[in-house]
Amino acid sequence: MTPQVTPFDHRPDRALGAALRAALTGADEPAFVTRVLARVGRPLPYWEVLASWSRAGITAAAATGLIATFLVGRAAASSTPDPDFLASAATASARRLVAAPRPPDPSVVLAGIEDR
Amino acid sequence: MTPTEPQPPREAARITAETDADLVGRTLAGDRSAFGVLVERYSASVRRVARAVLGDPDDADDAAQDALLAALVKLRQYDPQRPFGPWLMRVVANAATDRRRRRTVRRVDPLDGNIVAGGPAPDVEMQRRALGQQLREALAALPERRRIAVVLFDVEGYSHAEIGRILGVPEGTVRSEVFHARRALRALLKDWKEEEA
Numbered sequence: 373m374t375p376q377v378t379p380f381d382h383r384p385d386r387a388l389g390a391a392l393r394a395a396l397t398g399a400d401e402p403a404f405v406t407r408v409l410a411r412v413g414r415p416l417p418y419w420e421v422l423a424s425w426s427r428a429g430i431t432a433a434a435a436t437g438l439i440a441t442f443l444v445g446r447a448a449a450s451s452t453p454d455p456d457f458l459a460s461a462a463t464a465s466a467r468r469l470v471a472a473p474r475p476p477d478p479s480v481v482l483a484g485i486e487d488r
Numbered sequence: 489m490t491p492t493e494p495q496p497p498r499e500a501a502r503i504t505a506e507t508d509a510d511l512v513g514r515t516l517a518g519d520r521s522a523f524g525v526l527v528e529r530y531s532a533s534v535r536r537v538a539r540a541v542l543g544d545p546d547d548a549d550d551a552a553q554d555a556l557l558a559a560l561v562k563l564r565q566y567d568p569q570r571p572f573g574p575w576l577m578r579v580v581a582n583a584a585t586d587r588r589r590r591r592t593v594r595r596v597d598p599l600d601g602n603i604v605a606g607g608p609a610p611d612v613e614m615q616r617r618a619l620g621q622q623l624r625e626a627l628a629a630l631p632e633r634r635r636i637a638v639v640l641f642d643v644e645g646y647s648h649a650e651i652g653r654i655l656g657v658p659e660g661t662v663r664s665e666v667f668h669a670r671r672a673l674r675a676l677l678k679d680w681k682e683e684e685a
Contacts, residue, residue: 395620
């Protein structure tokens with residue numbers, strides 16, 4: 373056993389390790405291996421299958437959400453009115469109103485009515 | 489070997505020369521016998537770590553089995569560029585911790601009557617069993633992370649850095665946990681050796 377105990381000792385303590393190994397090692401190792409491998413051959417319960425999918429599912433959902441947000445945001449930012457629709461506006465105020473990316477200011481609406 | 493180098497469990501070298509990454513690759517390709525080799529290679533370590541967390545040997549074996557099956561299900565998440573042992577030990581530590589949280593009543597191995605009563609003069613096997621019992625009890629009295637850290641370091645031979653990745657804590661925290669665990673367990677071992685002398 374190492375006589376000096378310090379937090380910086382990076383060497384495994386062989387005596388303590390051997391004692392712990394003897395204290396923790398389970399009996400009948402081959403039987404345990406056989407038990408695990410027999411279980412491997414059986415189909416997995418549904419919750420384990422779902423659990424195995426969850427990570428991929430969450431990643432895919434997050435990626436889809438990000439892509440959708442990006443596309444919607446880009447479409448909103450770059451939206452230009454249909455030229456035919458724009459041409460249908462009879463006055464300059466009406467054209468401004470139709471082309472505006474934001475909701476119209478009431479004064480613009482009122483100005484359009486006044487023009488008529 | 490420096491502390492940061494991967495240190496595979498001692499059992500690992502004994503079973504076939506095929507690397508863990510090769511065996512994982514074969515398992516993912518559908519060869520279940522390759523997974524069998526991995527189970528044989530790591531089952532002793534897996535059971536010890538589970539027992540360090542849970543105490544009760546039956547609970548520990550159930551947790552060890554759950555962990556090995558979970559590892560098989562999650563095998564595609566393993567990065568073959570990294571050592572397999574620490575990845576598996578992380579799965580084991582999580583499985584054992586989950587089981588411990590779910591367990592409502594903690595079962596502890598009963599003390600051997602002869603040891604408690606001081607009975608007839610014990611032979612070597614009795615002394616060995618007594619020490620094992622005392623070590624398990626002393627280990628059970630430690631915080632969970634400390635228990636896992638000292639077993640992974642002194643029994644399984646993983647480095648502080650690897651244990652840090654297994655437990656998700658900084659390397660310095662692992663050093664501290666191993667230090668405190670050793671101090672408690674070495675005192676027990678020293679007392680036992682003095683009694684033996």
